[in-house]
Amino acid sequence: MTPTVSASGLSLHYGGTRALDDVSLRLTGGVTGLLGPNGAGKTTLLRVLATALPADRGAFTVLGHDPGTARGRQEVRRRLGYLPQTPGFHPDFTAFEFVDYVAILKEMTDRAARHREVRRVLDEVGLADVRGKRIRKLSGGMRQRVALGAALVGDPGFLVLDEPTVGLDPEQRMRFRELIAGAGEGRTVLLSTHQTEDVAMLCHRVLVMAGGRVRFEGTPAELTARAAGRVWSSTERDPGAKAGWRTGTGAFRNVGDPPDGAELLEPTLEDGYLLALDGDAVEVAA
């Protein structure tokens, strides 16, 4: 299968800080999750792949085009949807007007066709009823959906979503998950998130980043499997554990290298994620 994104040796520095360090990856259709702690380089990677920020070095192609050239970048942008971490709006615009504005910037010049597309997208993100409402009067979750609508307008082949569920209440998050799952049908979605549940529920692939490097690349099941035999229960916090916390039952859940005879627990994606962060070497699952 031809990858939607193929990157090799991407590096980027902010002054003395290494935000991306020799990142190589391939993305194909479906939803790929990007996990990592704050400062891991997730947003920087997303911005580079979305052509919002040029890398210092390395090369990549998106949808067969090289964003390192003006023409290639233009071609990529014609088929790209990008939802930034902190989407901004013109607050006096209505939801319809704002998505229409983005559609014009996406070179949709036929007004009737564009308006049809804007209505379709607003329907898709569940904002049909409030499309005439000014953005400043919409809730945070609705604004986030306006931004997703703006990213989806024009039916992009590659969708980049930077922490779209942050700050949303559980119900809104569930609604957003449905939208992202729908968006992942027939296109490639790269989803950056802090929520391992989002990845477990939505993604067919997962990347874990830390310190500007990709620490893990594989399926959510493979990431979970990394923690098999490395999660155990104890009555006291185990000082040898990489991470440990008291659960609702009062027992401690520990992640790391268990002592002999430990009561092993079923691992979760979060356990695998914690262990992937801890590893020094880059591990890319086959």
Added chain:
Amino acid sequence: MPRLSRELIFTACRTLPWGVVGTAGGAGLLLAALTRITGETGERLSLHLLRAAVLAFALGLVFLLDDPARHTTATVPTPRPVRFTLRVALVVPATAAWWTAALLLVPPDLRPPVADITLEAGAAFALAVAGAAVAVRCTEVTRPGPRVAAGLLTSAVLVMVGWPGRWALFVPVQDDRWAAAHDRWAVVLTGAVLVGALGAVEPLRRWSWRGAPGRRAAGRRGLRRAGRSARVQEP
């Protein structure tokens, strides 16, 4: 592109900071009208007030490229220079009207040579927009206006106070250096337009010694290698 621009005009017009530009314009007109209001007859004072009016309006223009939706529209295919040019083009008629009004508010006998003072105004406005364009290119902020305004105001004060006399820009009409000063204003205008044009262009590369061409080529070779190994891994 013309069709795109036609579609964009109305919406782009709504995204402009008309409130700030209008306030700055109003303050500028008030300054320009002070000679007429107070009945002052000093030609020098009239020139100073007209320059202050220009500065006030320029301080409004630095907000022209403020865009709260900047990050949301960061990766649209319409190139940034097109978007910037459209924004600038949309305020040109208003700026021309404002400038005409400002000149007319100065009594005819106190009015400085129109072509020369218009050159000064044009250079100041171009500097304001160029400063905003550079701020957009070099920072991630959505509203660089306040910082650029502070920089423009500080620069104007420093130029008035401490600029070497032989390179003077702000000279009275009767001064022997008036013509030479306006040659320099022409240079400032040209420089501002060039800087503004450069600032409007979205870079394809970050400036970095680490991004030297050889290293970039190595990255492309790496991509080809990655592609080959990926093909090998596929079933």
